[in-house]
Structures are given as structure tokens and as C-alpha cells.
Amino acid sequence: MIRRLLDTLYLAGGAVAALAILAICLLVAAQVGLNILARVGGPAWSYTIPSYADFAGFFLAAASFMALAHTLRSGVHIRVNLLISRLNPRATWGLELLTLALATALSAYATRYAISLTHESWDYGDMSSGIVAVPLWIPQLFMDAGLVLLTLAFLDTLVESLRARRPVIADAGEA
Template sequence: MRRLLDALYDGAAWVGALFMVGTLLSVLAGVLDRQFAWSLRGTDMYAGYCMAASGFLALAHTLKKGEHIRVTLMLNALKGRARRALELWAMAAATALASLFAWYSVKLSINSWQFHDVSTGNDATPLWIPQITMGVGAVILMIAFIDELVLEISGRRVQVDSEEALHHE
């Protein structure tokens, strides 16, 4: 199961990276369109869709690598049972919030599809298409938080040292 979950997080990050390349290509197409008057429609909108997709799909991978911002001032001041209780509370609250976020992100996609909602830009893209990546990214983030919560409850959670995270930059 561990390998499957890690593959899910890594796979979503790789797809997110491909969407980042899509952002670059959309911006370049927009620049070339203005230079050569090719009349390409919606390149700025597609750059935004790709940027949002890359961000949402990378959330779970970023969490699992310890790169999310955490305020550790209180956590570092606590020891023993108090620290563990705060960790459990934080993981449970984050899991609940991620679950709500996933629910409403997926619901937004479904509603956009049902109501035939389209972009207000000149591309008139059905909005459920770019919203799918937000929903998928949010669901994968929810799974990652559930994973972290289960690891914390079972005492197997490995915490990345904040100093270690700084060395990845």
C-alpha cells in the first residue's frame, strides 16, 4: 500500500509538472500570437488553467516531502504527550479541511458540467474540464492527509526537519 500511495503522489506531481510545461507553451504561444498576429484564442486562459492544474496536482507530493509551511513555534515548545496531542489535533483538523475542500472541488466540477458553465473569455471552454484537475488534486491531498493521520496515530510518521526542508531550495 505504501508504494501505491507514494506512486500516486509522485505521479500527480509529474502530471503537475507537465501542466507547468503547458503553462510555458501557452504563454509562448500568446507571445508569438501577438508578434505574428496568428489569432490564437484563449492562450492566456489556458496558461491559467495549466498553472492551476500544476499547483493543485503537486499539493500532496509537497505535503509528503515536508515542504508545506508549518508554524512550529508552539509544537517545538511542547514535549511528550502534549506534543503528540497537538500533532494529532493538527492532522485531524487538516484532514477534515482537506476532505471538505475535496468534496466541494469535485462538486464544483460536477455542477459546472451539469449547468454547461463555460469560460467568460473568448475561448468559451467548458469550465468542468479545467476544474477536474482541481478536484483530482484536492482528492489526492485529502488521501495524503489521511495517510499522514494514520501514520501519526500508529506512531510511524516520519517528520521532516524544517532545517532539512530548507536545504532543498
């Protein structure tokens, strides 16, 4: 039951990331369409989407952070297999445990400070500097959620590897 819940959370993070990428595509395509309209119709038909570059940046940050846990659990994070491929299975497992423990700690540290930053943005009423002023805590929430999911995924993978007594992350190219 918990396995299904965690996998659903990771998949939901990946889905949010995919939607954010789709939003970037739609936003940029709409602005390109408006640019073409201005070229064809002249200055009277010149329109722009206010702060579209800012929104694209917010969506990119959301996509990047929300995809982290899903890509980790899917085995598509970049790995340096040059060393791993030369180790025996026990040494590979030991290196994976060390790496997962360190990654869990670093991710938890980053999560704590990202949430603190979001809290400060909320407290001080920080706004983006574009034409459309957006409270910064809104896009920062996606960073926080993605980092929480990543920390959870690292911890989950560490526990799973300890229980299995073997490496559990397979490179997507190996599967």
C-alpha cells in the first residue's frame, strides 16, 4: 500500500513536470504566433503576452524540480557507470548505499532551506519584477514540493536497497 502511494506521488510529480513543459510550449508558441501576426499585419497587430518569459521560467523551474523524484525512481538520472561497471556486486551495493545516504542528507538540507526561502518570500511579500508581478512564493512552492519528493525518493530508495541487500536502481538503458 505504501509502495503504491509513493509510486503514485512520484508519478504525479512527473505529470506536473510534463504539464509545466506543455505550458512552456503553449506559451512560447502563442507568443511566436503573435510575433508572426505583427510581422504580417503591421504595427497595429503588434501584441505580446505580458511577462511570458517570466512565466516560462517559472514553468521551467517547476518542471525541473517536480521531475526529479520520478526520474530517480525510473533510473534515468545521469549516472557514471564507468566505475560502477568495474565493481563486484557487493562493492556496487556499498557504493550505492553510501551515495543514497549522502544524497538523502544533501536533499533534506536543500529542502529545508528552500522551504525557509519560500517562507521568507511569503513573510516579506516578495514579488517578481516582470510586467505581471507574481508573488514569488507561488513558483517556489513547486521547487519545495519537488525537493520534498526527491528527498522522499532518496530515502525510499535507500530503505529499499537495504531491505533487498542489493542495488535497486537500474540504469534505464540496462532495463
